[in-house]
Amino acid sequence: MHKERVYNPGLEANVPSVGKQIAEARLRKGYSQTDLARLIQVSLYNVECIENDKAVPVRGLLIKIQKVLECEIVMDGPFSPTDLAMKH
Numbered sequence: 001m002h003k004e005r006v007y008n009p010g011l012e013a014n015v016p017s018v019g020k021q022i023a024e025a026r027l028r029k030g031y032s033q034t035d036l037a038r039l040i041q042v043s044l045y046n047v048e049c050i051e052n053d054k055a056v057p058v059r060g061l062l063i064k065i066q067k068v069l070e071c072e073i074v075m076d077g078p079f080s081p082t083d084l085a086m087k088h
Contacts, residue, residue: 015074018062019053025069026051039068 016024026036037047040061049055057065066073 017053018056018073018075019051021071021073022057022065022069023051025071025073028071029069031069036065036068040064 026033031039033047033051034044037044040047041064042061046055050057062073062075
C-alpha cells in the first residue's frame with residue numbers, strides 16, 4: 001500500500017497543522033467526517049476537534065488514521081506531539 005505525503009517535506013516551515021493534514025487526506029479519500037469517525041472508531045466530535053486543531057490525536061489514534069487514510073501525517077507543524085491534550 002502506497003502512502004502519500006500530505007505536504008512538501010522540504011518546506012517544514014510550511015507544514016500544515018495535524019488537523020489540516022488529516023482533513024485534506026480525508027477529503028482526498030472521499031470520506032466525510034462521519035465516515036472517518038466510524039472507520040477509526042471514535043466519535044464525530046473527536047474528528048471535528050482534531051480537524052479544527054482543538055485536539056491532537058494520541059499516537060495510537062494517529063497511526064490508525066494514517067492506515068485508514070493511507071497517508072503520512074507529519075507532526076512537525078504548528079501542533080507537535082508535545083501538545084497531545086485538548087487545547088483550552
